[in-house]
Amino acid sequence: MDRTKAAIETLNDLILINNDRIIGYEHATMELKAEESELKHLFTNMIGESHQFKMELATEVAALGHDIETGTSTSGKLHRTWLNVKAAFSRHSKKSILEECEFGEDVAKDAYKTAIADESTPAYIKEMLLKQQAILQASHDKIKALRDNVAR
Template sequence: MENNKAIIENLNDLVQINNDRIVGYENALKQIEEEEIKEEAVHTDLRNLFLGFIDDSRRFKMQLAKEVQVLGADAETDTSTSGKLHRAWMDIKTTFTGHSEKSILEECEFGEDAIKKAYESALEDEDVPVYIRDILNAQLSILVDAHDEIKLLRDSA
């Protein structure tokens, strides 16, 4: 029973950070809409990329929420406090520095680093059942690819 409580807590943390990721990419979409990114093609590519990442996180959080319910608890529906604080800081920073393609991608990479760390931390729990571990590893693999793509774009911006 105590193991289930820890697993539920870890899964709910991952639901929250996926919610953070969704809100973060929605904010990034607003920023690229507001900003004149160099080329329309770049703007469209970033928009499609961010929308894909939002879809991934929606799918991930639904999978995780289902497992939380199977374990007998309610899934989180909110974002994390740290995610809210980070977004507030970014709003203040943006007021003074504006939006650039590079700054948007830097913030996206920051978020990707955070979600990777959260998944890695959850996977460190030895009591996580194999079937949940498989779900987390599959999601982490997609997140690592997303991180690498964002980092590559940031480095070339």
């Protein structure tokens, strides 16, 4: 596979990951109680992050002359991750919601790590991915800290 095609696949995979992240946080937001407005605000900000990431990734895919993924992942770990988030909501526990969100953040972080390590990813795209990865790491750390401070 040539480097351009590999880079496009990587970018489109990350677009799908961000689509999954958006849907996961939208579901999480709907399951929170009214008094958890700070957490709803945090999740809304994370949805905004993923929209921004998608726009940046899609710009690069378009610049490479290919179609941009618009759906969500339907196979593999990412899909199961956000399904686990939905399943956790049946417990309606703030801690369980945060646990599943953290797990989703872990999967997103791993996907970015893999994309950055991929030798076929051009340097200028790696630079963009490193910036997005840093934001994802900060979001993950916020979720983890909140989870660690919540009693079941």
